[in-house]
Amino acid sequence: MLRRTVLTVSCVLLATASTATADWSNLGGNQCRNGLSDAIGPATPELVWGTGPSSLIAWSPCVEGNRIFVVRQTAFAPSGVPNDSKVYALNLTTGATLWSFVCPYAPGDWTTNVYGVNNGRVFVGRGGNGSSVSAPVFCLDAATGGILWSSTEEVATGSYDGVVFTDEGDPIFATHLYIRRLNRLTGETMWNTVRNCSVSGDCGPALSGNSIYIDEVGPGGQKITHVNATTGAKLYSSPIMPGFTSQNTPMCGPDGRVFYARTQTNPSVDFMYAWQDTGSAFTPLWSAPAIGGAGSNHGLTHDGGIVMVGLNGKLQVRDQVTGALRHETRSTVTASINQSHVAVDGNGTIFYGNGGFPGTIFSFSPDLTVRWSIAVNNLNQGGPVLADNGTLLVAGTGTDFRAYRTEPPCADADLDCDGSVGPADLALLLGAWGSSDADLDGDGLTGSADLAILLGSWG
C-alpha cells in the first residue's frame, strides 16, 4: 500500500515537474510536430479508462499536466449548434469531465477545433472546413474553461492544419493563404504573412526555435519556406519538390533538419524529403518514396531516425541524415484512408496510428517489431497521443475514448520509485520499520537486513 501511494505521489510530482517538456500540446505533439516525447508509453495495452463524451468524429486530444483537452462532436454544423462540438477538459488519470465549453457559433461557422494548449491557455475556435470558414479564436483558462479573450481578427485554420507555439507561448496559425502570429495575452495579431499552400485545410506550420517551416506552392511542385517567427518575414525557400498537390505539414528535427512528405497519390512524385536548413538556405539531404495521406504527421526517434511510411505501405525508420533504411515492418500499416500519426516515447517505442476508417494503433519496438496493436473505429485524428506521465490516449467515435498506461517498474530498494535510491527511500524504510511495507528481503518484516540492502543499492 505504502509503495503504491509513494509511487502515485512521485508520479504526480514527476508529471508536474516536467510539464514544460513533455506535454502533448498540439497536433504532432510538439512544436516541431515530430511526435517525439520523453515519456514512457505503455508496454502493453493496459486500459486505465475507456469511455468519454460521445463524438461522431475522432478529434485529436491535447494534454497539459493532468488535463486532456478535446472536442467531442455530436452533430454536423449547422445542426445542433452551438452544442454540436463541445470542448471538454478531462482528468487524465480518471477520464472524468472537469469542465466543458460551448464555443459561440455564428452562421456559417464550422465544427469547433482545439488548436492546442500552452502554459495554462487552451486555444479553440470554429474556423476551418478546408479554410473556407473564418472565426474568432477563443483563449480559455485551462483550469476553469473560462474565456480569457477572443480574437477580433478571425482565422480560418482548421483541425488538420494544426497550430504551434513560440517559446513565449504565442500561437502560430496558418492557412493556405496566410501564416499569422497571435499574442497569447490579448489575441491581437502580431504579424500576418501571405503564403500559398497547395490544398487548403492541411497547411500547418512547424517551429524550431525562431524558425517556422511551411510548405508553399512553387513552379511545378512544392517548396519549404523558412519564416522568421519574430517578424513573420519569409527568408528563403528550398528547391522545388516536383508534384501537383500535397496535403501535409513539414516536420522539423535537431540540427536544422526539416522533413516534408510531398505526397498525393502519384508514386512517381511521392517522396519524403529531408532538408538541411543552413541558416541561409535549404540543402537537400535525401528523399525516399513515401505514402503520406492527407493530414499526416510523421515522427522522429531519439537516435536520429525518422518514422515514415514507405511506398509499399510499410512503416520505416530511416536515418535522418542519410536516409538509409534502418528498419521496416513486416506487414503494411496503412488503411483505406491513411492519415499517419506518430508518437515515439523515451524508450524508443514507436506508436503509430493510421487514421483509418476503421483504423489501427500499433505499438512497435525501436526495430519496428510489432509489440501490440488495437483496432479503433474511424480513427481519423484520434491518436496516438502520449501524455507526460506515459498515458497513451486514443480518441475514437461514440463514447470510445481510451487511456492506456503501464505503471513504470522500479528497483526494489527504490521505494519512492523516483529512479534512484536516496534519502527519501531511507526515510520510507525507517518509517516502515517493523512492518511489511518496506520488506526488501522477503522475510515479511522491515528490518536491518532490508536496511543493508537499501544502503547497498544507494545511488
Add this chain to the structure above:
Amino acid sequence: MGMTRPFRCERCGYDLSGVSEAALCQECGTPVEDSRPERRPGIPWQHSGTPLGLLATVRMYITTPIGIYRAVRIESRSMGRLLVVNLGLSLFIGLVPSAVVAIVGRRDLITTVTSGVTHRLADPLPAVLFVLNSLVIPIALVTVWVIARFVAPRQKPPLARAVTWCSAGISSTAAVIGTTAAVLLWSLRYATIPEETLPLGASTGYYHLMTAAPLLAYLGILCASGVLDAYANRHNRLANSLDPIP
C-alpha cells in the same frame, strides 16, 4: 479562370474541393464519390415529368420518405416545376368541395341540445380549404422564390439555391397528399350522411373537432413534411447541386 463551386461531403459537409474522387472524406471517411451530385439516381418526376411521374413521386414520398431525399438530384429546374405542379394540383383539389357544394347543394350538420332545440350548422370545410389554399399557395411560392433568390446564395450549404427548390418541391408533395386526404375525408362524410345528426348533447367543441378533422389531417401532413425535410437535410445535407454555375 471560371468560378468554382464548393464541393462538400454529403455526410459531414467538409470541403472536398480539389480532393481525388477515389479518396475518402478526410473528416468522416465517406467516399468522395458518394457526394458527387450526378451520383444521385433522381426521383421519378426527374425521370418523367408526366402525370405518371408525379404519381410515382407521390407514392415514393409516402412509402420511402427519407429515400426520396437520398435519391433526388439537386437541381432547380425540374424541382421548381414539381413545386408549381404540386401547388396547382393542391389548389385544384381544394376547390372540389366548394364546387360540389355549389352544384349539389349544402349538407348541414344538425345538433340537438338538451333543451330540445335543434341547431343546423353549416359545414365550413369547403370554404376553409378554398381560402387556405388560395392564400397558402401564392405565399409559399413567393417565399420559396425569395429564399432561393436572396437568402440561399448568402448562406453556406445545405441551404444552397438548388437545395431550396428541391426541399420545397419535395415538401409540396405533402400539400397534394394533405389536400387529397382532407377532401376524401370530407366527401366520405358528405356522401354517406346527407344530414348528419350529432349525438344528443354533443358539445359545440365536438362539432368543431369533427368538422375540422379533415383540416387537421391536412395540417398534420404538412407539419410531418416539415419535420421530414429538416431530418433529411440534416442527415443528407443535400450539399452539391447539378445547377450550372451562375
